[in-house]
Amino acid sequence: MSDLQLTAVRGMGEIRAGDDLPQIIAEALAPLAPQDGDVVVVTSKIVSKAEGRSRPAAEREQAIDEESVRVVASRPYEGGVTRIVEHRTGLVLAAAGIDASNTDEGTILLLPVDSDASARAIAETLRSRFGLAIGVIVSDTLGRAWRIGQTDVAIGAAGLRVLESLSGQLDASGRPLVVTAPAIADEIAGAADLVAGKADGVPVVLVRGMGRHVAELDEPGAARLVRxxxxxxxxxxxxxxxxxxxxxxxxxxxxxxxxxx
Known part of the structure; x- marks a missing residue:
């Protein structure tokens, strides 16, 4: 296995509703000379911005209701109620993934309508522009029920095997693996977040060294990772x-x- 290299993709500027995000990402990637087997991780926030998924902050609770299919858990706090919900896509997360950080004052951002489709559109543009097999992940930040803190995971993916089943293989000691299946797309998304950071304004990361997981565009997307x-x-x-x-x-x-x- 080759070494893993992660590079922040800069110079994209502020993304606005209606922007051609795949082309903007392609232009920003060009100076980095993409290679066959690269993976591009794109934060869901800029996908949502480009797709016009912004609403007034005053509509936050209504938006959570509309984006959710059930409330899993809730807890009151001084300013209101924290709701953990099942999103319409099957993701279980706080406030239906609706966020007010790194967006215009007085507005909130909803998750993309279909993150796998968004990833596919970006992958198609990058593959056409550079003539290379490039995988794309759309990432978002989630908490974990039994762990403190948050990490980025893949909520959309295209041209990438998001899950690697090791069932039937042997471990280093020669014992058979039965249920081991690393969530490759989530691991790449988490690693990319270490480079992007939450406050550094880096919405895209180029990941090199995971080429063995890059596949055709008809490979199942991140929806496959929802239990x-x-x-x-x-x-x-x-x-x-x-x-x-x-x-x-x-x-x-x-x-x-x-x-x-």
């Missing part, structure tokens, strides 16, 4: 578990009262 409901051992969030427990208790009490117990 299916049938496989989710922790499907019920705190709010849902409490509500279900309350309803079960109410039914038991009603049944007992009816039976005269």
């Amino acid at each position: 299916r409901q049938a496989d989710d051992m922790f499907r019920l969030g705190a709010d849902e578990a409490y509500r279900d427990g309350f309803e079960a208790g109410r039914r038991e009490a009603a049944a007992a009262a009816e039976a005269g117990i």
Whole structure:
């Protein structure tokens, strides 16, 4: 395996609604002489800006409602309520991924409508411009239920094998691997964030050394990394578990009262 190199892509300027983001990224990449097998990580924030996913900050709660399919957990704080929700794309995250940082004063940004499609559009432009097999990741910042802090993950991907199944292979000691499947796209997104940073204004990172994972554009995108409901051992969030427990208790009490117990 080759060494991993990560380079901040600079000089893109402020992205506005309607901008041709794939072409802007291509122009900024050109001085870095892209190579076959490179991966370009693009923060979802500039994708959302280019796609016009901005709304007035006063509509934040309404936007969370509209972008969510269920509330997983909630917790009040002095300024309101923190809501962990399932986004319409299947992602589970705080406030439906809606963010007010690094955007115009008085506005918020929603996640892209279809991050895999956004990644594909960028990948198509880069591959056409440079004549190279280039993978693209659209990244966003998520917390983890059992860990403190946040990290970037892939919410969109194109031209990249997002998951590497090692099932059936042997580990260094010769033991068979059964369920090991590194989330390659998430690992690349997390590494890229170390270069981009949250306050440095670097929305794109060029990653070199992961060429063995670059694939055709028909490869499944980051939606493949969302765990299916049938496989989710922790499907019920705190709010849902409490509500279900309350309803079960109410039914038991009603049944007992009816039976005269």
